[in-house]
Amino acid sequence: MSTQEQAKGAPPDLVDPTMIGVQPRTTRGQRTRDNLIHAARTVFERDGYLDSRLVDIAAEAGCSVGSIYTWFEGKDEIFAAVLHEAQNDMLNPGTGRIAAQDDPVAIIAASNQAYFEAYARNARLNRLLIQVAEIDPRFRAMRRARAEAFFTRNARAITDLQRRGLADPEVDPQLASMALSGMVSNVAADAYSLAEDYPTEQVVRTVTRLWTNALGLTAP
Missing domain, CATH: 1.10.357.10 (Tetracycline Repressor, domain 2)
Known part of the structure; x- marks a missing residue:
């Protein structure tokens, strides 16, 4: 969040932007990352955070677990990305x-x-x-x-x-x-x-x- 936004009294981000993984540089990369975030939300909401596994998220997204590590270091980062995407609506x-x-x-x-x-x-x-x-x-x-x-x-x-x-x-x-x-x-x-x-x-x-x-x- 910018200093100008904070000065206007806007609430802080729900998650630290440094926790949400790597940002894509290409349109294809953005689509892949967005798909992973959508799949992760489905799995988290279905199985709960503790019982969710990266392999389940990969299966939901139709990709390999290795693809997840291209964008996220672990489950906490992908959960943070899910929250970051949804925070304005939450x-x-x-x-x-x-x-x-x-x-x-x-x-x-x-x-x-x-x-x-x-x-x-x-x-x-x-x-x-x-x-x-x-x-x-x-x-x-x-x-x-x-x-x-x-x-x-x-x-x-x-x-x-x-x-x-x-x-x-x-x-x-x-x-x-x-x-x-x-x-x-x-x-x-x-x-x-x-x-x-x-x-x-x-x-x-x-x-x-x-x-x-x-x-x-x-x-x-």
Whole structure:
């Protein structure tokens, strides 16, 4: 990520770009690498990270194990590449600046809607990331850094709402952001990763109500 992007408050990458293997220099190489990443995601989601083998990924991709080593040093690098390809779709950037003319409840609801829809599309991969973060400190640190960026962004939005007299001024913005963001991510994990049959609209409506009630939020 560029310094300019970071200055604008963009969240950090979900994985360190230095962990995603060799970048192709040809169109053919790019197609081969993309095919391997697609196959790896299929195998990881089907078998789990620990039980996935490079030979299984090669078989899924229709190539030799040697082809994998052209682009990746091992399973951790190809998993990082899978996350890197999917990261923009996996996680919603949280609640940003809410303009004075905006309905803050509608903005929060839209943010929650985007988050749950993205989580539903990538539920298995999100679950894998949690598992890998438990055993690999590199993934754990990167996941934590990205979460903290969202906490900070949401805390800024809460602070702004307090200044405008729309949210409970006694609530600590950073702690509230951590608690509410944690609630959203845990509900997503339960609703989608555990295959509970809750319509997204119901989930969004309930979580948004809990979020706004917790902040004592009122419309402008």
